Amino acid sequence: MSHSPSEFGPLTYISRGYGYSEKGSVLEIFEPLSDSPQILIMGSIHGDESLSTILLSDCLRSIQDHELKSSIILAANPDGVLAGTRCNSRGVDLNRNYPTDNWSPDPVYYRNRPGTPQNIALSPGDVAASESETKALIKLIQDIKPKLIVSIHGFLGCIDDPDASPIAKDIVLRSGLELVPDVGYATPGSFGSWCKEQAIPIITYELPSLDITEMKRIHIPILKDLITGHYHKMLL
Ligand SMILES: [Zn+2]
Numbered sequence: 001m002s003h004s005p006s007e008f009g010p011l012t013y014i015s016r017g018y019g020y021s022e023k024g025s026v027l028e029i030f031e032p033l034s035d036s037p038q039i040l041i042m043g044s045i046h047g048d049e050s051l052s053t054i055l056l057s058d059c060l061r062s063i064q065d066h067e068l069k070s071s072i073i074l075a076a077n078p079d080g081v082l083a084g085t086r087c088n089s090r091g092v093d094l095n096r097n098y099p100t101d102n103w104s105p106d107p108v109y110y111r112n113r114p115g116t117p118q119n120i121a122l123s124p125g126d127v128a129a130s131e132s133e134t135k136a137l138i139k140l141i142q143d144i145k146p147k148l149i150v151s152i153h154g155f156l157g158c159i160d161d162p163d164a165s166p167i168a169k170d171i172v173l174r175s176g177l178e179l180v181p182d183v184g185y186a187t188p189g190s191f192g193s194w195c196k197e198q199a200i201p202i203i204t205y206e207l208p209s210l211d212i213t214e215m216k217r218i219h220i221p222i223l224k225d226l227i228t229g230h231y232h233k234m235l236l
Helices: 051-060 078-082 130-143 167-173 191-197 212-228
Strands: 018-019 026-029 039-042 069-073 109-111 119-122 148-154 159-162 178-179 203-207
Touching: 018 130, 026 069, 026 078, 026 130, 039 212, 051 203, 051 212, 069 178, 148 191, 159 167, 167 178, 167 203, 167 212, 191 203
Parallel strands: 039 069, 039 148, 148 203, 159 178
Antiparallel strands: 018 026, 109 119, 159 203
């Protein structure tokens, strides 16, 4: 199925289910029609950062189907997006549920607004990889073997790439965001830590706090280039 670039309404691209959430929602991935995907780009592992889903959907709906060259997960935590929560339906921060060397059973604390105490507790899961969303994503990545993963979060306003890769540096140039080797605090059991242990390059793309018009103006062209293959030549 193809659509003209002027059709920005419905999301017509056909997805594939790669599993189910704890609440039974289908976990969806949008894959290129022909080329084997080299970049996996994903949004909303934190359901309260669903602007990432909106931006990726906008990109996907503004290209011809054959132009898609990367794989896209619009929402790695669909139930969190629907509920407006950082965690999944079982209260687990999926970004602390990965089986890494440093996974910890301790609760993870976050703050909801700048300037407030970091005292809202979430579970990292009873054990590492306890959640179906986590297990499904691990299996998917082992199957499709991306050369690069870009995980979109908000709203620290930085590009986190411990390798300081050429792609990350180009995104930094275009976005004006700062390049950092980590987000500045420990993230036991995070998806990024898991990717590093699997030797899968990962860029954590922390959107800034911007009004939506500016956000789209600056970041949609970059995200669109990530999904249409512009960056493939820069992959190692
Ligand atoms: Zn996040």
